[in-house]
Every structure is written in structure tokens, then in C-alpha cells.
Amino acid sequence: MAQIIIFFIFTLLSIIALIGIILLSVYYVIASLMKKTNPKHFTRIQKMVKIFVMMMIFNAGLITFSQFTASTPYIVDGNGHEIKNSIAELIELDLNGRKQWISLRGWDKTSPVLLFLAGGPGGTQMGAVRHELAELEKHFVVVNWDQPGSGKSYYAEKTKDITAQTYIQDGYALTEYLKERFSKEKIYLMGESWGSALGIFLIAQYPESYHAFIGTGQMVDFAETERIDYAKALEIAKAKGDTELIERLLANGEPPYYGKDVTWKSAVYLNYLSAYMANNPEIHNPGYNTLRDIASSEYGLLDKINFFRGIINTYNHVYQQLYTIDMRKDYTRLDVPVYFFLGRHDVNAPTVLVEEYMQVLDAPDKKIIWFEHSGHSPWINEREKFVEEVLSCFAENNPQE
Incomplete structure (x- = not known):
């Protein structure tokens, strides 16, 4: 784990350094052209470059810190004390x-x-x-x-x-x-x-x-699950008169799907069915709490x-x-x-x-x-x-x- 994190940090810092070098190179080229002719524009560009580099360094540090500090909470009793042997x-x-x-x-x-x-x-x-x-x-x-x-x-x-x-x-x-x-x-x-x-x-x-x-x-x-799900979504959409959904389903055609768009084509009917279940009053505590x-x-x-x-x-x-x-x-x-x-x-x-x-x-x-x-x-x-x-x-x- 430590090796992967170190590699990730060095890779990230290398990318940041490279971008910084490119920006600074561009900055000095522009500066050499503008410093004498337009001092105000030169100062403005100088500030923008510094702010951008600082933001990138801050974001890289924040990501790295969050990865290091990720953890699962202790098992505690009703008084908030860690349970022995947990x-x-x-x-x-x-x-x-x-x-x-x-x-x-x-x-x-x-x-x-x-x-x-x-x-x-x-x-x-x-x-x-x-x-x-x-x-x-x-x-x-x-x-x-x-x-x-x-x-x-x-x-x-x-x-x-x-x-x-x-x-x-x-x-x-x-x-x-x-x-x-x-x-x-x-x-x-x-x-x-x-x-x-x-x-x-x-x-x-x-x-x-x-x-x-x-x-x-x-x-x-x-494969049969996908065909049944597709047919069910189409049935519900027709019953509700959901023309837009019907058109999208028909345009994609019946599954199974192959290639680079499997996720997006499947999502058309799977998300529709998930929403249908979420709105079913017979289902308690419906849906995922994704946030x-x-x-x-x-x-x-x-x-x-x-x-x-x-x-x-x-x-x-x-x-x-x-x-x-x-x-x-x-x-x-x-x-x-x-x-x-x-x-x-x-x-x-x-x-x-x-x-x-x-x-x-x-x-x-x-x-x-x-x-x-x-x-x-x-x-x-x-x-x-x-x-x-x-x-x-x-x-x-x-x-x-």
C-alpha cells in the first residue's frame, strides 16, 4: 500500500511540476514580450499563474491527505466507548x-x-x-x-x-x-x-x-434478465404514455448489448425501473442513499x-x-x-x-x-x-x- 501511495504522490507531483514548468515557460515568454510594453498585463498574468499553481498543489495535497486518512469507525457502545475485543x-x-x-x-x-x-x-x-x-x-x-x-x-x-x-x-x-x-x-x-x-x-x-x-x-x-427488464420498462412507459422513454428504448433496441455503450444503454431501462420501484408505496425505505x-x-x-x-x-x-x-x-x-x-x-x-x-x-x-x-x-x-x-x-x- 505504501509503495502505491508513494508512487501516486510522486506521479501527481511530477504532473504538477510539469504543468508548472510549462506555465512558467509560457509566462516568461509572454513576460519578455510584455514586461516593457504592457506592465499591467504582465502583473495580471503573473498573479494568475501563481494562483493556478497554488490551487493545483493544494488540490493534490487534499486528495493525498483524504486517501491517507480514510478509515472505518470504531465499534462503540451506547456511551460512545469502544467495545472490548471488537x-x-x-x-x-x-x-x-x-x-x-x-x-x-x-x-x-x-x-x-x-x-x-x-x-x-x-x-x-x-x-x-x-x-x-x-x-x-x-x-x-x-x-x-x-x-x-x-x-x-x-x-x-x-x-x-x-x-x-x-x-x-x-x-x-x-x-x-x-x-x-x-x-x-x-x-x-x-x-x-x-x-x-x-x-x-x-x-x-x-x-x-x-x-x-x-x-x-x-x-x-x-441475458434473459436484461430482455425481461427492457420489456417491463417498455410496458410501464407505454402505460404512462412516456413517449420520450419509449423512443429511447426503441432506438437502442432489445438487449443484450455489446461494445462501449453497454452501461448507458442499460441505464435507460434500469434507472427507469429503479425509479418505478422507488415510487411503489408497497416498498419500504426505497432506493439507495448514495450521497x-x-x-x-x-x-x-x-x-x-x-x-x-x-x-x-x-x-x-x-x-x-x-x-x-x-x-x-x-x-x-x-x-x-x-x-x-x-x-x-x-x-x-x-x-x-x-x-x-x-x-x-x-x-x-x-x-x-x-x-x-x-x-x-x-x-x-x-x-x-x-x-x-x-x-x-x-x-x-x-x-x-
């Missing part, structure tokens, strides 16, 4: 040669370990999970992982080189690190949206490492920028690689208990596909838990019930270690 860490790991960040939070560092897999690909929910699922920290060491190409781990790998296998390899490496550090034979796994698919990939390939898995906003068939999440102390200023770059760039590159995956055909046998937490009003990840998957899935235990007042994010929409159900499901698979 854990609250924000650390960088080397996973298969890729530098990546995780947060570790729990009231008791000897508790079972729960790894949360964020949505995306390219999404970071380190701040969101801390805010929404703080109750889980009383029962688990909750681990949040900024995957390659997202948030604090945006530079872990070049975007063009990230594949689904990258996430599987690094997810397993992280799992092994957690098992060794906390002296566990197995850990618990939870994934939302894209993370729910990654969770299936991991338990399918490394079942010996996991007690049980919870998938929420569960993805099953990526709160991005302002979380875990993110420095550069991380905040990469919060969005991951959603745009990494998603665009990786998502189109997933269209051939269909859990109903590719992952019908899993040797780990599997529980799907589904929002009754989810129009982003079609629940009918999960029900079909359940029909063909062979697992030691499997169950769908419905959340009647949720959309795509039961862990946000009904967080109290969500925590209760997590404890219930994982209690069934809680051997003493």
Missing part, C-alpha cells in the same frame, strides 16, 4: 498480485465471519452495508470487499483485463485469508445482485470453504471518484461477458446450503427466474424467503427482517469451530 479495520490486501481493500467490522473478533459480495460488477457498498446492516456486526465479523475495478480497489487490475474469473480467483484468495486470520474452517457468504452470482460461482467451485450462502436480488440468467454512502469515511476523494468510475467503466466491460451464464443450466448442483432473499416487488432481477432455478437446484438445503415490502434490495428496504432471517438461516448451519 474489530474495525480498513486494510489493503494482495490477492493474486492485485492490491485490494476490505473492511472488517464486528463486536467480537471471535464471531463467525461473514463476507458480503457487493453488486455491480464495479459497485462498492462498503459504506452502505455499514449503515444498513450494522446489526449484523453484533453477530459476525462482517467483511466488505471492494472488488477489482470498484471503489478503493479500482486500480487493482486494468479494466480491460478483468473477467468473471478474476473475481472468482480473488474471492477465493480473500476467503482463504479470512479463514487463516480468524482461525475458521469455513466462513459465511452473502451476495447481492451481481454479488449473488459471484457467490454461486464461489460455492460451486470451493464448497469446502463456506457454511452457507445467501443471495439477495438473485441473478440467474443475465450518504459516498460521503462515508471509508472513501478518500479519489475513492469517491472511482465510486462512479467503477459503475460506469467496469460494469461496461464485465457485464457483457456474463450473458452466456444461466444458473438453471450451469449451476444445478451446489454442495452448500443456499437461501434466496427476494423482494416481492423486484422488477430488476426477475424473481420468476429464481423460482425456476429453485426447481432444478440440488443443494443440502435450499429456501426462498420473501420480503413483502421490498424491491431489488431487501437488505435496505426491510433491514430488520433481513437481519432476523440471516440469523435464522445461518443458525441452521452454525457448527462450533
